[in-house]
Amino acid sequence: MPRSLPSNAMTYSISELAHEFGITARTIRYYEDEGLLTPTRQGQTRIYSHKDKIRLKLTLRGKRLGFSLAEIRTLFDMYDTDRSSTTQLMSMIQLIERKRQALRQQLDDIASVMAELDAAKLRCIDSLAHLAKDPPP
Structure with missing residues (x-):
């Protein structure tokens, strides 16, 4: 148009x-x-x-x-409908909280994977130490 x-x-x-x-x-x-x-x-x-x-x-x-672009478009549409921005601001707060929750979960997941990687690395170091003491025949 x-x-x-x-x-x-x-x-x-x-x-x-x-x-x-x-x-x-x-x-x-x-x-x-x-x-x-x-x-x-x-x-x-x-x-x-x-x-x-x-x-x-x-x-x-x-x-x-x-x-997402869909979330951004929704915020724009709300602003176009309600120029006072009340609806847009309330929706933005909800989007921010959902995003923060998802990021917190990602941080927890990353911390868990890092701990698993650290444990795997220690097992490898331990295995190398044992191999150095007792080389295979």
């Missing part, structure tokens, strides 16, 4: 945004396909608004924090 921008609005090309955020134009087009960005078009040229730039920044931040 095309939209028009005020003539004094700051706009960006796909290459400008790609360069600024250190990502590829293909990534930006993918985010557009996923409904996270909605540039206007002049022929085949995409024109990104300041809102698109902010959404791209928030999308990249969300990805760094481990949120």
Whole structure:
């Protein structure tokens, strides 16, 4: 759905945004396909608004924090529906808590694997020590 921008609005090309955020134009087009960005078009040229730039920044931040594109899109949709941000903020808190819980579980799993690796290493060192004392015939 095309939209028009005020003539004094700051706009960006796909290459400008790609360069600024250190990502590829293909990534930006993918985010557009996923409904996270909605540039206007002049022929085949995409024109990104300041809102698109902010959404791209928030999308990249969300990805760094481990949120899925679906979760990010949901937050954007909530903001578009409820500009007071109450619903969005409450949902964000829930997402953060779920993410923290998943990360805590991953930390526990990593600690468990590290302990198993340490034990395996000690068994190997012990076996090498025994082999050094009593070489096989």
